[in-house]
Structures are given as structure tokens and as C-alpha cells.
Amino acid sequence: xxxxxxxxxxxxxxxxxxxxxxxxxxxxxxxxxxxxxxxxxxxxxxxxxxxxxxxxxxxxxxxxxxxxxxxxxxxxxxxxxxxxxxxxxxxxxxxxxxxxxxxxxxxxxxxxxxxxxxxxxxxxxxxxxxxxxxxxxxxxxxxxxxxxxxxxxxxxxxxxxxxxxxxxxxxxxxxxxxxxxxxxxxxxxxxxxxxxx
Numbered sequence: 312x313x314x315x316x317x318x319x320x321x322x323x324x325x326x327x328x329x330x331x332x333x334x335x336x337x338x339x340x341x342x343x344x345x346x347x348x349x350x351x352x353x354x355x356x357x358x359x360x361x362x363x364x365x366x367x368x369x370x371x372x373x374x375x376x377x378x379x380x381x382x383x384x385x386x387x388x389x390x391x392x393x394x395x396x397x398x399x400x401x402x403x404x405x406x407x408x409x410x411x412x413x414x415x416x417x418x419x420x421x422x423x424x425x426x427x428x429x430x431x432x433x434x435x436x437x438x439x440x441x442x443x444x445x446x447x448x449x450x451x452x453x454x455x456x457x458x459x460x461x462x463x464x465x466x467x468x469x470x471x472x473x474x475x476x477x478x479x480x481x482x483x484x485x486x487x488x489x490x491x492x493x494x495x496x497x498x499x500x501x502x503x504x505x506x507x508x
Contacts (some may be wrong), residue, residue, distance in 0.1 A: 321496035349461030369422035375407035376427040404433030428461040
């Protein structure tokens with residue numbers, strides 16, 4: 312017997328094994344690693360299913376990444392694609408926590424948080440845990456979607472992080488893809504993340 316067929320996962324950045332779930336009588340393929348929807352039925356695609364959903368312009372996105380070049384690229388991609396009106400940059404998790412706390416004190420929302428997992432001082436996972444605690448302290452009923460950037464594959468430990476930080480997704484920035492392919496992957500993952508709210 313040959314290997315089972317695989318599908319491309321925008322989060323993982325590679326062809327992956329998948330499982331199929333039935334929802335509303337439709338079969339939907341999900342990544343076995345991270346759970347991202349990989350493929351919807353023809354009927355759902357025609358109706359603008361989750362993979363093809365148009366992203367509404369977000370008011371405020373905050374991104375924490377210790378690589379200034381990648382941080383600038385992320386901001387340019389997000390604003391260039393019309394995903395966000397404003398993108399604020401942070402060099403690490405500590406600066407991220409300071410800025411989001413200040414926004415929440417001023418009763419201003421955060422539309423999307425993008426966190427690099429491997430940052431100095433305060434990494435993305437710890438920053439996300441602190442951020443969720445701060446949101447709870449401010450009495451937020453709906454949590455801010457979090458997109459994690461990492462160069463590692465989604466393992467069982469990271470699946471627990473995604474579940475705790477929900478709504479949360481991740482994108483593997485370590486896979487070899489062109490800037491255009493990365494922007495397309497980013498759009499797909501953000502679209503699904505926002506559809507979970």
C-alpha cells in the first residue's frame with residue numbers, strides 16, 4: 312500500500328496528513344497537526360467557506376517579534392493586504408504586555424495579537440498567558456485572537472498552548488516559502504482565526 316494522500320497546511324507550511332469531520336452534512340478536511348481547516352466542500356467554497364473568507368479590515372493589530380526585519384515585513388504585509396488599519400510593533404513580549412495593558416486601561420480594543428514564540432525577556436507563550444490573565448482582569452467577554460509565529464512544528468505541547476490561548480492559531484515561519492506564498496498563508500490562517508470569534 313502507498314502512503315495516504317496529504318494536503319498542504321498553510322499553518323504548518325507543508326503537506327500534512329489530515330482527518331475529515333462532517334459538519335452540516337459536509338466533509339471538511341483538517342490538519343492532523345494543528346487542526347486548521349485545509350479543504351472545504353465545493354458547496355462551502357462556492358459560498359465563501361472559511362479558507363476563502365474575506366478578511367474584514369481590523370482597527371488595531373499588535374505584533375511582537377524580535378527580528379526588526381520580519382516585524383517590518385509583517386506590518387507591511389498586513390497593511391498592504393488591507394487586513395489592518397493600524398499595526399503596532401513590539402520588540403519583545405515585555406513591550407507587548409505593556410502596550411496591550413495600556414490600551415485596555417484606556418478601554419481600547421486589540422483586534423489581533425501576533426506573537427513570536429522565541430523572543431528574549433518574555434517569550435510569546437508566556438506573553439499570551441499573561442495577556443489572557445490581563446483580559447480576564449479587565450472583564451473581557453471575548454478574547455483577542457492570537458497568531459503565534461514559530462519556526463517549530465506543532466507538537467502536543469504547543470497544541471495545549473493553542474487550546475489555552477484560544478482563539479489562537481500558529482504559522483510556521485521556518486518553512487521555505489517565498490514572501491508571496493508566506494503572505495497567502497498568513498491571509499488564510501488569519502481568516503480562519505478571525506472566523507472563530
